[in-house]
Amino acid sequence: MLRSLRGRLQAWYALVLVVVIFCFAGVLYNRERAASIQHIDARLDGACRYLDATLRSFPPHELEGAASFRGPPRPPPPPPRAILEKGPGRRDGPPPPFDKGPGRREDLPPPPPPEHLYAQLDLRDSPGPWHDDLDDEPFHFTIWREDGSVLKSSDPLFDVNVPENLPPPNGSLQPDHLQRGTERIAYQMGPHRVLILVGRSMERELADLDTFFWRLAGSAIFALAIGLLGGWLIAGRVIRPISAISSMASEISANNLSRRIDMAALDSELIGLADVLNDMFGRLESAFERQRRFTADASHELRTPLSVLYSHIELALARTRTEEDYRDTLQSCFTASARMRGLVDGLLTLARADAGRLDLEFKQLDLCKLADEAVAQHAAQAQQARIHLSADVFPAPVVVSGDSLFLLRVLANLLANALRHTPAGGKVLVSVVSEKDEALMTVEDTGCGIPEEDQPRVFERFFRVDSARSRASGGSGLGLAICKSLVEAHGGTLGFTSRFGEGCCFFVRLPLATKTSQT
Amino acid sequence: MRILVIEDEPELLRVVARALREEGYAVDEAEEGETGLCKAISWDYDAIVLDLMLPRLNGWQVLEKLRRAKKTPVLILTARDGIGDRVRGLDSGADDYLIKPFDLAELFARLRALIRRAAGQPNPILSIGEVAIDTRSRTVTRGGEAVILTGREYALVELLMLHRGALVTRTQIYEHLFDEDDNTLSNLVEVHISNIRKKLGKDFICTRRGQGYLVDA
Numbered sequence: 001m002l003r004s005l006r007g008r009l010q011a012w013y014a015l016v017l018v019v020v021i022f023c024f025a026g027v028l029y030n031r032e033r034a035a036s037i038q039h040i041d042a043r044l045d046g047a048c049r050y051l052d053a054t055l056r057s058f059p060p061h062e063l064e065g066a067a068s069f070r071g072p073p074r075p076p077p078p079p080p081r082a083i084l085e086k087g088p089g090r091r092d093g094p095p096p097p098f099d100k101g102p103g104r105r106e107d108l109p110p111p112p113p114p115e116h117l118y119a120q121l122d123l124r125d126s127p128g129p130w131h132d133d134l135d136d137e138p139f140h141f142t143i144w145r146e147d148g149s150v151l152k153s154s155d156p157l158f159d160v161n162v163p164e165n166l167p168p169p170n171g172s173l174q175p176d177h178l179q180r181g182t183e184r185i186a187y188q189m190g191p192h193r194v195l196i197l198v199g200r201s202m203e204r205e206l207a208d209l210d211t212f213f214w215r216l217a218g219s220a221i222f223a224l225a226i227g228l229l230g231g232w233l234i235a236g237r238v239i240r241p242i243s244a245i246s247s248m249a250s251e252i253s254a255n256n257l258s259r260r261i262d263m264a265a266l267d268s269e270l271i272g273l274a275d276v277l278n279d280m281f282g283r284l285e286s287a288f289e290r291q292r293r294f295t296a297d298a299s300h301e302l303r304t305p306l307s308v309l310y311s312h313i314e315l316a317l318a319r320t321r322t323e324e325d326y327r328d329t330l331q332s333c334f335t336a337s338a339r340m341r342g343l344v345d346g347l348l349t350l351a352r353a354d355a356g357r358l359d360l361e362f363k364q365l366d367l368c369k370l371a372d373e374a375v376a377q378h379a380a381q382a383q384q385a386r387i388h389l390s391a392d393v394f395p396a397p398v399v400v401s402g403d404s405l406f407l408l409r410v411l412a413n414l415l416a417n418a419l420r421h422t423p424a425g426g427k428v429l430v431s432v433v434s435e436k437d438e439a440l441m442t443v444e445d446t447g448c449g450i451p452e453e454d455q456p457r458v459f460e461r462f463f464r465v466d467s468a469r470s471r472a473s474g475g476s477g478l479g480l481a482i483c484k485s486l487v488e489a490h491g492g493t494l495g496f497t498s499r500f501g502e503g504c505c506f507f508v509r510l511p512l513a514t515k516t517s518q519t
Numbered sequence: 520m521r522i523l524v525i526e527d528e529p530e531l532l533r534v535v536a537r538a539l540r541e542e543g544y545a546v547d548e549a550e551e552g553e554t555g556l557c558k559a560i561s562w563d564y565d566a567i568v569l570d571l572m573l574p575r576l577n578g579w580q581v582l583e584k585l586r587r588a589k590k591t592p593v594l595i596l597t598a599r600d601g602i603g604d605r606v607r608g609l610d611s612g613a614d615d616y617l618i619k620p621f622d623l624a625e626l627f628a629r630l631r632a633l634i635r636r637a638a639g640q641p642n643p644i645l646s647i648g649e650v651a652i653d654t655r656s657r658t659v660t661r662g663g664e665a666v667i668l669t670g671r672e673y674a675l676v677e678l679l680m681l682h683r684g685a686l687v688t689r690t691q692i693y694e695h696l697f698d699e700d701d702n703t704l705s706n707l708v709e710v711h712i713s714n715i716r717k718k719l720g721k722d723f724i725c726t727r728r729g730q731g732y733l734v735d736a
Contacts, residue, residue, distance in 0.1 A: 296601070300572075303598035307619035308530045314623045315538045332530050 005242075006235045013231040017224055025220045029213055036205050037184065041177050044186035047123050047139050047198045048175045054120045055143070055151075055190045062114065063145060063192035121152045123198070139200050146193040182206055241270050249277055257285040297462040298347055301476055305336040305343070312336070339476070346478035350461065353485035360403040360489060364513050367400055367407075367432045367439050368393035374411040375430055378419060386424040389415075392431040398439045399513040402490045410483045410494075414443040414506050417479065421504070422447035437512050444505040450498040458496065459484045520565035520634055520674060521545040521695045525555030525581065526596065527573050531619075535568065535596075538623050539630075543657060543670040545698035552576025556584055563694055564591050565634050568626070571597040571608070579611055586612035592633035596621065631655065638681035645680040647734055650719050652680060659719070666718050671696060675711050679724060679734045688731035 055063065123139040143151040175188035175196075187197040248261045260281060261274045316329040352358050375391040382389035400407075411430070418428045426446040433440050450458060450465055457463045462477040480494075487494040492510035522544045526532040529550065536546045547562070549555035552573040559567055559581070567585075571578030582593060594615040595608045605616050614636075615629050631654055635641055643654045649662040657673055659666045668676065674696050679687055692708055712724060712732065724732050 300598045303619045304528050304531070307598070307621065308528060308534065310620040311531065311534045311538070311623055315534055315541075318538070318541070318623070332534070336530065 006232075006239045009235045009238075010228070010232055013235070014224075014228055017227045017231070021220045021224050021227070025216045029209075029216055032212055033209055036209060037179075037202075040184050040200060040202060040205065041186060044139070044177070044184060044198050044200060045175050047141065048186050048188050048196055050123070051121060051141060051143065051196050051198065052188065052190050054117065055194060055196070058114065058117055058191070060192055062117075063151070063190075063194050064147075118152060123154060137200060137204060139198055141196065141198040143190065143197070144195040146195075151194060241266050245270065245274055245277065249281075252281055257281060257288055294461055298343075301343055301462060302340060305339040308336040309333050309340075343476045343478070346476060346482055349482050350478065350485060353482070353489055356489075358403075358406070358486070358489050360406060362401050362403060364399050365402055365404045365407070366397040367441055367510070368398055370404065370408055370411060371430045371432050371441065374408060374415055377412065378415050382419055382428065385419060385422075387419055387422050388425075388427045389419070390427075390429055392429060394433050396434075398432050398434045400439050400490070400510045401513045402510065406486050407490070410486050410508065411441070411443070413479045413483050414508075418443050418445035418447065418504065418506075421445065421449075426503075434512065439510045439512055441508040441510070442505055443507075444503065446503040449500040449502050449504055450496075451500045455498065459494075520678065521547065521562070521698060522566050522568060522630065523547045523549065523555065523559055523562070523564045524568045525549040525552070525559075525573065525578075526568070526570040527551055528570075535623075535626070539627075542627055543674050544630075545674075545696055545701065547698050550574075552578070552581045556581045558699075559585050559591065560588050562699075563589075563691070565637070565695060566592045566594060566630050568594050568596050568630070569613070571595060571599055571604070579607070582608075582611045582613060590637070592637045594626075594629055594633060596626070628655075634681070640681055640683075645677075645683070647680060647683060647723075648720075650723060652676060661719055668715070668718065672711055672715050672718075675708075676715060676719070679732060683734050686727060686731045686733045691731070 121141075121143070123141060138154075140154045142153040145151050175186040175198075178185040178187070179202075180199075182201055182203045183199050184202050185197060185199040187195060190196045245261055245266075248259075252259050260278045263271050263274045263278075266274055312329050312332050316326060321329070349358075371391050371393050375389060378389060415428065415430065422428055422445045428443065428445045431442050431444070454463075454465050458465070459480050460477075461481040463481075464477040484494045487508055487510070490510055492508060494506070494508055496504055496506040498504040520543075522539055524532060524535050524539070524546060526535065526548075527550050532548055532550060536548050539546045544565075547558055547564070549558055553575045555569070555573070556576060569578050569581060573581070576584075578595065578597070582595075585591070585593070592615075593613045594617060595613045596617050596619065597604070597608075598619045600618045608616050614633055617626060617629060631643070635643065635654065645652050645654065650659065651661075652659045652673075654677060657677075659668055659673065659676060675692065678692065678695050689708055696708075712726075716724060722735075724734055726732055
C-alpha cells in the first residue's frame with residue numbers, strides 16, 4: 001500500500017485526521033472533566049469556608065477538646081502528624097491522653113457545648129455557595145480536633161477516621177483537594193488547628209463523564225471514518241486523471257500511434273505530463289513511420305532486380321535458345337544480382353549504423369592521404385569522362401581519428417556522385433583543410449546540381465533526384481544516406497550546398513584527432 | 520493482339536517485351552509515363568501492362584488520364600504490394616494487379632483473360648462451325664483435327680474470332696497485329712488471309728470489299 005500514491009496520501013491524511021480528532025476529543029474531555037471537578041471543588045471550598053467561619057464562632061475550648069479553655073497560651077503541642085499520616089484508618093486504641101501542660105487550672109468546669117453552633121455545622125439545609133438546586137448529592141464533612149477527636153461529622157457512617165495518606169494541609173487560605181476513588185475531598189486547617197474535611201461523591205459526575213467519554217470516542221471514530229472515506233474518495237478523484245492518462249497511453253500502441261491524450265479534461269498540473277507524453281507519441285509515430293517506409297522502400301527496391309532476374313531466367317528456359325541468347329541472359333542476371341548485392345550491403349550497413357554496431361576501428365589517419373588515394377582511384381574514370389579531377393590538400397597532415405576503410409568509402413561515394421553528375425569538360429575538386437579544431441573535407445563539382453525542392457530530401461534513404469537515370473546506372477538511393485550515417489558515427493557532420501545547374505559542394509567535418517580520445 | 524508495356528526498369532521492359540513477342544503479341548514499349556500515355560491514347564491496344572513507379576508521370580496519373588479517353592484493359596505490374604496500393608490501383612480504373620516478381624506464365628494468362636473479357640468472349644475456347652481455337656494453348660482445330668498456323672496467322676484468326684460478327688478493317692488488323700517498329704508491307708495481310716482460307720476453309724473469312732474482313736457469328 002505504501003507504494004501507491006493514493007495509499008500514501010490516504011495514510012498521511014489518516015494520520016493527520018487521527019491526531020487532530022483525538023487531540024481535539026482529548027482536550028474536550030479533559031476540559032469537561034476539569035470543569036466538572038473545578039465546579040465541585042468550588043462548592044467544596046465554599047462548604048469548607050462556611051464551616052470554617054462557623055467554627056470561628058465556636059469557643060476555643062470546644063475546638064481544643066478536653067484541653068483547658070482558660071489559661072495562658074501554652075506552647076502548642078507538636079502537630080499530631082503521626083495521626084494524620086498514620087496507617088489504616090481504624091482507631092487502634094483510645095485517644096492519647098491530653099497533655100494538660102504546666103499551670104493548667106481545672107477549677108472551672110467546661111461550659112456546655114454550644115448546641116446552636118453545632119447545629120449550624122450542617123451543609124444540608126443551609127443555603128450556601130455550595131448549593132445547587134438541581135443537585136441533591138449530599139456533602140459529607142468531618143471536623144477533627146487537633147487531638148484526633150471528632151468535633152462533628154455529617155454522617156456517622158462516614159469514615160470518621162482521618163483518612164490515610166492525607167498530605168498535611170498547606171496552611172494557606174485555600175483548601176487542598178484530594179480525589180479518593182469516586183469521592184472528591186477538600187480539607188483545610190480551621191481555627192485552633194482543627195481539620196475540616198468536606199467530601200462529595202462524584203459518582204454521578206464520573207458516570208456522566210464516562211458517558212461523555214464514550215460518546216466522544218464514538219463520534220470521533222465516526223468522524224474519522226467519514227473523514228477517511230471522504231479522503232479516499234477525494235484521493236481517488238485526484239488520482240483518476242493519472243489513471244486516465246495511463247490507460248489512454250496504454251491504448252496507444254503500434255496500431256494507432258496517431259491518437260493522442262485528450263488534454264481538455266485534465267487539471268493544469270497534469271497537462272504538462274500529457275503534453276510530454278503526446279510529444280513522445282508524436283516522435284514514436286514518426287519513427288515508426290520512417291521505419292515502415294524504409295522497410296517498404298527496401299523491399300520494393302529489392303523486388304525490382306529480383307523480378308528482372310526471375311523473368312530473364314523464366315524466359316530463357318521457356319524454349320531452347322542460342323548460346324548468345326543464354327550468354328545475354330546470364331549477363332543480365334549477373335547485373336541484376338550485383339545490384340541486389342549492392343542494395344543488401346547498403347541496407348546492412350545502414351542497419352548496423354542505426355544500431356550503433358558498425359564495429360569501426362578508430363585509428364589516427366591523415367585525411368590528406370585519404371583524399372589523394374580516393375582521387376587516384378577515380379582518376380581513370382574521370383579521364384574517361386573527360387572530367388578534370390584534382391585534389392587540393394593541406395600542406396601539413398590533417399589527422400583525424402577514424403576508420404580509414406569507411407571514410408574512404410564515404411569519399412569514394414561522394415566522388416562517384418560528383419563524376420556521375422558532371423558533364424564532360426567539367427571539374428571535380430577534392431580539398432582538405434584544417435579549421436580551428438575541425439578537419440574540413442570537400443568534394444566540389446561543376447555538374448548539374450540539385451534542384452531546390454529536392455535538397456531537403458537528399459540524405460533520405462532511397463531518395464533519388466532523377467529516378468530513371470540513376471536507377472539505370474545502378475544507384476539505389478542509399479549512397480548519401482550511408483555516407484551521412486558513417487560520418488556521424490565518426491562524430492562528424494555531412495552537408496552540402498548546391499545551385500541547380502551550377503554544381504554541388506559536399507563537405508565533411510570531422511573533429512581533429514588532438515581533441516578526441518584515442519580508441 | 521497488340522500490347523503496350525510501360526515500365527521504367529530497362530532490363531525488365533526488355534524481357535517482358537521479348538517474352539510477349541515470343542507469345543505472338545505485337546508489343547510497344549515505353550520507359551516513362553508521358554510517352555506511355557501518349558502511345559496508349561494514340562493506338563487501340565488490346566491490353567496495357569503498366570508499372571506504377573514511373574518517372575515523369577507516375578502510373579496512377581497515366582491510368583487516370585487514360586481512362587478519360589479509352590477503355591483499354593490495363594494490368595498493373597508493380598513491386599508495391601500494400602493492400603492500399605492494390606485497392607487504389609483497381610479503383611483508379613485498372614483491371615488487374617500483378618506483383619513483382621511474377622511468373623511470365625501468370626502474366627500471359629491474365630492478359631489473355633483481360634483480352635477475352637474486353638471482347639465479350641469469356642470462353643477461352645472459341646469455335647465457329649468446325650473451327651475451334653483454344654486461346655490458352657494457341658492451337659486451332661478444324662473438325663477436331665489440329666491445324667498448324669504461323670504466329671501471325673494465328674493472331675489474325677484470334678483477332679477475327681474475338682470480334683466475331685463484327686467487321687474488322689485492314690487498319691485495325693494492322694494496329695492489332697504489328698507493333699510500331701514493324702515496317703511490314705501492307706499486302707502481307709492479304710497473304711495471311713489467303714493462307715488461312717487454305718487451312719480453314721474459304722468460307723471461314725468473309726471479305727467486305729474496300730472495308731475489311733469478318734468471321735460469321
